[in-house]
Amino acid sequence: MEGVYTVSNGASQFGDQAVLKWTYLFTGTDTTHYLSIFTGTDATYFNLEGTPEADSLVLKGYWRKLVNASIGEVRLILREKHNGKLQLFKGSLAPGDTLVVDGLYGDKSAALNNQLTLTYNRPLNPKPFSIMAHRSGGRTSDLLPASENSVEIIKLASRLGATGIEVDVRFTKDGVPVLYHDNTLNLRLIQKNGLTGPLEDYTYQQLSTLVRLINGEKIPTLEEALETVVNNTSLNFVWLDTKYIGPMDKVQAIQQKYRQKALLAGRNLRIIIGLPTTEAVDSYKALANKDNTPILCELDTSITRSLDARIWAPRWTLGPQTDEVLAMQAEGLTVFVWTLDEPEFIREFISQNHFDGILSNYSPVVAYYHYIEQQ
């Protein structure tokens, strides 16, 4: 069912092409299947859950445009076009049959009265590519249903198209590594409670008791976040962005602990420590033992080589840097680019086919342009 679909009814709202992709969420021994749809218009994503009804598969959920506040409900049914005639999908396709997903969508709180028809066109681009969601899934300012750097958005990241996440690591006053992006507690990220100033001024007990992220979640510890990645998601990459200044040994120990947990769970999960500054490089150099500590360097190529990093991640505003990218890849390095949110540049960077992955706040856009790309 995964593939690139042609949008007929609904093209004016969502564009003329859509990418359909299944994702999974594990809860204990249960697995919940979600169908995501990514379109090329206004960073749209659909979050749908499949429910068998009578003898058909019904997909219910919502659609959302990240560039504005547009949102609505959706109800779709899986069908097949057999001998030019539309009928319910029976579970397998005969040669010449085509999958059609159609149904209705609403706008904001309006009833579902707009027709949406998606017709299978071709398979997804199979080329391996890392689609990494910034701030564990996306920004709070994009009005996502979960706050940035929360356990809840980590669970949502795959449905937003991500194959990996970048998380922002800071330390509380009593030395607990937690996820938080900004330098201070502020109303952009937390619910109003009167507390201000650097997160590092507060103990973990104070934060976990009194501070809630915008959508009501706790500020998670790094361990809670990685536990979620390992136990609940199919994400295959975690980029630990170093937002702290100081010793890195605690983060290294946690990175190694969860790498082992992932291996024991049969997961091919890469957990990488990101080095965005010279201070972070110094902290890495100060580690007593650097074995099994994969790093990603955001600084220039010479520093990246000197550290023997396996991943180089330059800032996207430096341009495609084709020669440097190809040289690093020739030396066996992986090259990512960050933090790219402009749809036209995302399309361009993907079509140039040089980078191994893109870090973005708009992972649905990266997913769309990657999966529709024809080799």
Next chain:
Amino acid sequence: MNIRLQTIVWLVCLFISSLTVMAQQPRVRRQQRPLPTLTDTTRGPYTLVVSAGGGLSYYSTHLGVPATLEQTHVSRFGVPSSLRVMWYPDHRLRMGLETGWTTMYSYKGQVAGDNAHVYVSAIPILLVFSMPLAWLRGTDRSLVRRLAITAGTGMYVNHSRLDYAGTVFSNTNSLGWMAAASYTYPIGRKIRLAGELKWFDAVAAENAAFTAEIQFVWRAFSW
């Protein structure tokens, strides 16, 4: 402490020099003052006016109390103080600087038997403009000459203190504004008493308070 002492010494010197200048000026009876003429190009007088006061504040916007707290008690009231230095030129619009200290709100409650207390206050540092409702019209007893509106903009230093599992003091800066209306009553040649209703709004921190203050207004220096 040294800064406070220097400020007091500076204000006392200013007051003494003002008295000296005043003593050296010839006394002119009101009816003997020359009438202004259209050809008169002299400017002034200019006056430096210092206001200081205090009163009661009420936190006037939404506040957030963590849902984890039990037996919560919220206080929106506080006792603000303010200090303003204004330049009164020979025209209607006056300008100056204002600072002070204003309680925003506080709350307390319990978490698993432990007490938690949060206190939020702000120090405004504002460029303010003020204008009497009338200027040349009427007499000193005229109501409209005693009423003034004031508005300002600048920065608020928002301060929070947390007492729970330790004490944390933190500050964050926020852009903001204020608006006020005042009535000034003369009680001496250089001293006036004013009542002012004021709205403080630290926009970025979403802190806002309505205050009612009594202020002493001292016309410190004229030239």
